[in-house]
Amino acid sequence: MKHNLIALLLLLPATGVWAQTEHAVAKTNSQKEYRATPEKINDLVHTKLEAKLDYTKSQLNGKVWLTLKPHFYATDSLLLDAKGMEIREVALVKNGRNTPLKHTNNGLQVNIDLDRSYRGNEQYTIYIDYTAKPNEYKGQGSAAITDAKGLYFINPKGEEKNKPTQVWTQGETEGTSVWVPTIDRPNQKTTQEFYLTVPAKYVSLSNGKLVSQKTNSDGTRTDYWKMDQPHAPYLFFIGVGDYAVIKDSYKGKEVSYYVEKEYGPVAKRIFGNTPEMMQYFSTITGVDYPWVKYAQMTARDYVSGAMENTTATLHQESAQQDARELVDENRWEGTIAHELFHQWFGDYVTTESWSNLTLNESFANYSEYLWSEYKYGKDAADEHNYEDMQGYLMSGSENKDLVRFDYNDKEDMFDAVSYNKGGRILHMLRNHLGDSAFFKGLNLYLTTNKFKSAEAHQLRLAFEEVSGKDLNWFFNQWYFNNGHPKLEITNTYDNAAKRVQVIVRQTQDSNNVFRLPVAIDVYQGNNRTRHNVWVDSRTDTFYLAAPTKPSLVNFDAEKILLAQKKETKTMDEYGVQFRNARNFMDRFEALSAALKKQEEQKAVEIINQAISDPYQGIREMAVSGLDLKKQALRTLMEEPLYKLAQNDKSKKVKAAAISKLSEYGFAKYATLYKTAVNDSSYTVAGAALSALSELDSTAAYTEAKRLMGQPAKGDLGSAIAAIMIGRGDVSAAEMIISNFEQMPLSQEKVQGLMPLAQYLTIIDNMDQFKRGVNALAGFVGQLPAQYREQFKGPIENMLRQIQTRKTAAGQQAQAAYVGEKIDENKKAF
Structure with a gap:
């Protein structure tokens, strides 16, 4: 599962002056409970389901x-999970006959008395006739799903305008047992057959292969899906809706993309790298894609990001991007890789308990790095690695073990430790073992445990068997302990001894002292010498030969440590690092330092090199960070910025250059801006419209009015909204409100909260005003329960600001309506 809510929380300050209060929920865990791996009394072998969906009752x-x-x-006896179900019949199937069995149902589980005692490996079959009532079941939600009702009917009666009718399921962690009785534990494995009776006008998707379809006389169709290979119940899936199904293939296996019909023409631009990903992941693991097919489906109101149901991944609607969005980049490509890699790590071999969740999620997380490295180069992958590392470091999770048996709730495991930290740990292990041993270790782990469940020790044993190395120290330190090193690095040169002294201090507060294999590069001019050392004490001192004073001592030269590092370098040293060191992070660190000291000539030299760097991420960072209040930079950078704004291959760099160029305020660039507002990229067009607005507000207003009649997402939509708000023009109300209503839960939606709130203060039309207020107030309800508290205060502040302004303007009816929404939200959340 890939979830994106940590990023949403980090964006909360973007609500600015409208969000003056913070609401946080503090959890304590004074009494920790050991979370044992589920005991296996009975094993699932096969699940055959006949299901008919009732849209009128959900x-x-x-x-x-x-x-x-x-x-x-x-x-x-047999204990099954069956949450909130009406159970009509429980029977033993023997010789073609059903024999009723005594059972008790407490609303969560069904305890069944078998007809006799069964010995180990002696199979028996149970029949259950039931009705699943997901909307009546109230379960604990997670960071991935607002609740845990397992089966979701979206707009089932078609009452919501411009919203499709869909049905989808979400099994992880234990939601499958809301819609089918099962043993809902990750260490169970079963084959399956699903007979799904659905409206004939819709398509269905489930695990395995579509064997047959039968048209019924009542306007329905029964689709028979068969899964011959065993997998865990939480990976069961049903998806139904009015989709375009775009076909692809991998080695004769069906690969398909289920998207809303308007996105059918661009489905292969969104998902079309999937077969190449399947080949790449098959190659590096040494295990060819193990399932009969691979399908991907999009879904409305699915807030988690995506879910790796075996052979049938579900993506939230954010995956659907139009052609102009895809010009910038396919923002969903990392998630596509993430869920696909789960088909090996999570589905083929499954964590035996939620305590070991990182066996699923760290590999899926790291697959994003692997795919980016393979497809787009090491710089792109290392930038992603840095961003994911920051996601962990900013999460405040230092006290959580990677594998932990004392969580408050299993849903707590879906965090920046299981995902981000776990992925970074795999990156360090790969560096330590080398690529050959690392990937052979993955192969041994997968082949030894195929179609089974596993725990972290089995991963360790696979790597040890392949490499011949003892890795207990690594797993004890990173998997079964918490925190990360905080390092202070200093160096001095001893001219008499012809050596450099490197001192490394571990300053983390905990009692943990980390053992770290580290590469240190010592540069003499532009030439480097590599020294491999071990940091394993509170303070370590290394003496490295150097005939003259080094021009740079580059600690952690491969930039792979999961650590916070503090070291002091001169701008001369950063210059050597930017020019000669090999990794994205070397240039990133040097450029970061230079951008903080733009008054220094040596810093300007680094920035000047950076704006022509081969990697677009460095160019964009350099352009965006320019301080044009510095006259020397202002003069030096104008021509390079103009060239980037005209010609850079990266749309993001081009947009950044246009935005920065607008700070000059020169009329001669008006033609550039007017041309760029028609760019195929929303990002470039938005930057150009904003730049034009700074230069010629009347011309920008005219362009904004014209562009309102076209699709305008992302930065372009934001630029149009800003101009209309500034002009007090309510004619854009339909566009602005509709864009926000239709936007899935995403960073873009968070960023759109305040502009919408500001715009509502000038809207007079009561119907439009109500829609906008409903959309703003309803945002909290879209969030998973554990995140609502952190957004509730800022949203209420926005609503109160609107209410105050409407009251001051004498618009009492609108002010009263906002007050009603504030009261409703207080009661609901």
Whole structure:
């Protein structure tokens, strides 16, 4: 599963003056409970389901046949998870006949008395006739899903305008048992057959292969999906809706993309790298894609990001991007890689308990790095690595072990530790072992545990067997402990001894002292010598030969450590680092330092090199960070910025250059801006419109009015909204409100909160005003429960600001309506 809510929380300050208060929920865990791996009394073997969806009641009427066997010890009972269901019949199937069985149902589980005691590996089949009522079940949600009702009917009666009718399921962590009785634990594995009766006008998707379809006389169709290979119940999936199904293939296996029909023409631009990803991941793991097909479906109101249901991944609607959005980049490509890699790590081999979740999520997280490295180069991958590392470092998770058996709730495991930190740990392990041993270790882990569940020790044993190295120290330090090193690095040169002294101090508060294999590069001019050392004490001193004073001592030369590092370098040293060191992070660190000291000539030299760097991320960073109040820079950079604004291959760099060029305020650039507002990229067009607004507000207003009649997403939509708000023009109300309503839960939506609130203060039309207020107030309800508290205060502040301004303007009816929404939100959240 890939979820994106940490980024949303980091964007909360973007609500600016409208968000003056902070609301935080502090959790304490004074009494920790050991979370044991689920005991296996009975094993699932096969699940056969006949399901009919009832759209009028948002229910599923089901008949299920479960084939099971005792795991080892004989047993005369069976405990199934069945949450909030109406159970009509429970029977034993024997010789073609159903024999009723005694059972009790407490609303969460069904305890069944078998007809006799069954020995280990002796199979039996249970039949259950039931109705699943997901909307009546109230379960604990997670960072991925607002609640845990498992089965979701979206606009089932078609009452919401401009919203499709869809049905989808979400099993992780234990939501499958809301819509089908099962043993809902990650260490269970079962094959399956699903007979899904759905409206004939829709398509369906499930695990495995579509074997047959039967048209019924009542306007429905029964689709038969069969999964011959075992997988965990939380990976069961049903998806139904009015989709375009775009076909692709990988080695004769079906690859398909289920998207809303308007996105059918660009579906392959969004998902079309999937077959190449399948080939790449098959190659590096040594395990060819193990399933019969691979499908990807988009879904409305799915807030998690995406979910790796076996052979049938579900993506939130943010995956759907139009052609102009895709000009900048496919923002969903990392998520596509993430979920695909789960088909190996999570589906083929599954964590045996939620405590070991990182066995699923760290690999999926790291796959984003691997794919980026393969497809777009090491600089792009290293930039992603840095961003993910910051996601962990900023999460305040230093006290959490990677593998932990004392979580408050299993949903707590879906965090920046299991994902971001776990991915960075794999990156360090790969560097330590070398690529050959690392990938052979992955192969051994996968082949040894295929179609089974595993824990972190099995991963360690696979790497040890391949490499011949003892890795207990690494796993004890990174997997079964918490925190990360905080390092202070200093160096001095001893001219008499012809050596450089490097001192490394570990300053983290905990008692943990980390053991770190580290590369140190010592530069003599532009030439470097590599020294491999081990940091393993509170203070370590290394003496490295150097015939003259080094021009640079580059600690952690491969830039792979998960650590916070503090070191002092001169701008001369940063210049050597930018020019000669090999990695993105070397240039990033040097440029970061230079941007803080733009009054220094040596810093300007670094920045000047950076704006022509081969990697677009460095160019964009350099352009965006320019301080044009510095006259020397202002004079030096004008011509390079103009060239970037005209010709850079990267749309993001081009947009950044246009934005920076607008600070000159020169009329001679008006033609550039007017041309660029028609650019194929929303980002470039938005930057150009904003730049034109700074130069010629009347011309910008005219362009904004013209562009309102076209699709305007992202930065272009924001630029149009800003101009209309500034002009007090309510004619854009329909566009601005509709854009916000239709926007999925995303960073862009968070950033759109305040502009919408500001715009509502000038809208007179009561119907439009109500829609806008409803959209703003309803944002909190879109969030998973544990994140609502942190947004509730800022949203209420925005609503109160609107209410105050409407009251001052004498618009009492609108002020009263806002007051009603404030009261409703207080009661609801």
